[in-house]
Amino acid sequence: MFIGRVKCLLVAAFSVLALSFSTSVLAQEGHATHGQTEHVEKLDAAKVIMEHIMDNHEYHFADLNGHAISIPLPVILYSPQRGMDAFMSSKLEHGHTIYNGYKLEEGKIVPVNANGTIDQGVKVYDFSLTRFVVQLFLSALILIIIMTNVAKTYQKRGNKAPTGFQNGIEPVITFIRDEVGKPNLGHKYQKYMPYLLTVFFFILINNLLGLIPGSANVTGNISFTMVLAFISMVVILLSTNSHFWGHIFWPPGVPFLVKLILIPVEFAGVFIKPMALMIRLFANMVAGHIVIICFISLIFIFGAMNTVAGVGFSPVSLAFTVFIYLIEILVAFIQAFIFANLTAVFIGQAFETGHDKAHPHDPHPTHNRDEKEFAL
Structure with a gap:
């Protein structure tokens, strides 16, 4: 009985894992079409592997129809120039949006200027709950x-x-x-x-x-x-x-x-x-x-x-x-x-x-x- 339950759990776990990969690929395919010939973006296995083993500001499970299925986590930042700032990681929208002068790049939160470039003159200490x-x-x-x-x-x-x-x-x-x-x-x-x-x-x-x-x-x-x-x-x-x-x-x-x-x-x-x-x-x-x-x-x-x-x-x-x-x-x-x-x-x-x-x-x-x- 116990072995059977373990097998069912393993099958369910890997079904979810496989689904997360498949939905991610489908989302990439959907974004590849912009009124032109459909282009399927290949899976970047190295990027997926690094995202899995590296730290992040959210629990990311899958991408479905261009929307991420994830649990955002609190972001706590301190900058001598800008002071203390706290917000949820969902405000950054996986690096697509600038919020309160900060942007997510390659898993790290960096200060940016109004034009979106990194502000080298601002020092940031990240105390976020990753x-x-x-x-x-x-x-x-x-x-x-x-x-x-x-x-x-x-x-x-x-x-x-x-x-x-x-x-x-x-x-x-x-x-x-x-x-x-x-x-x-x-x-x-x-x-x-x-x-x-x-x-x-x-x-x-x-x-x-x-x-x-x-x-x-x-x-x-x-x-x-x-x-x-x-x-x-x-x-x-x-x-x-x-x-x-x-x-x-x-x-x-x-x-x-x-x-x-x-x-x-x-x-x-x-x-x-x-x-x-x-x-x-x-x-x-x-x-x-x-x-x-x-x-x-x-x-x-x-x-x-x-x-x-x-x-x-x-x-x-x-x-x-x-x-x-x-x-x-x-x-x-x-x-x-x-x-x-x-x-x-x-x-x-x-x-x-x-x-x-x-x-x-x-x-x-x-x-x-x-x-x-x-x-x-």
Whole structure:
């Protein structure tokens, strides 16, 4: 029953996605006729892909008969020369209209003169609630609601067996504790579990929300992953001890000439590890969305060459799209796990030497982390 509902949901989702592309193409065809020979404008797949993965001032779903089906978002601007200004993004009409001296160009709001040219003498600070920002707040709200309800259920039920939604969340929490926290952090795992669980669920929720047609792929934004990586780096650095820095600035048991080479490499590794977290999550999440849009775009690319080819290729394109979409659901969980796990690995490395000396018989040893990091 559940699998059947999921299949129906996937079919509906991709029907909406395909419809949004088709209506966009039809709208382009309608605007191509101006009392002259009908000219069909070809689909610009690169533009469509970039519009999908980049930030925007609205949630855009489709174009129908020349009218955009979208949800406008608030625009909040401050200019030292013009002061504060706030309005809805629909006032700009997707860049076709100038409103209060501002115009939308390539996804950015710029100040313009009366003749429509960019006013270079005006500085603008954009504090708008773009779709990335709105969805970020939405995912944070969902995370707070889920975890608050689970915590309240635990308080009411105590040690009783979990039921309902709590029964679905508890295995995930115990999995992160037993497979991420304990193996990598040893006896200190409880100290870091709140952060690891928050990172895992926050990334997972954003990954899954980004798979909804028309939504924003927040984890496919390098700024978002950079902030997460920076927070992880702060946690890692706060977990270091004298043994950690001693091994970086004066590696023991290494010839002096080798130390001169190894010390800069080890110090650079302090910053490279968080960068690896940032790039890994960003690249994996944005790549899947690009592949999905590419498969959908192939229908209209073939259709522009020949109508029969476009119709004939549609089932093949949709089949591959659904297949990649299912893989992306799996990737959403995997990438959340990998980010949390590598964060735990790097934190464990920060106090590894001192931990092993103080607790040589710890049941959860923290050695062999380099091999686990390499495997992931």
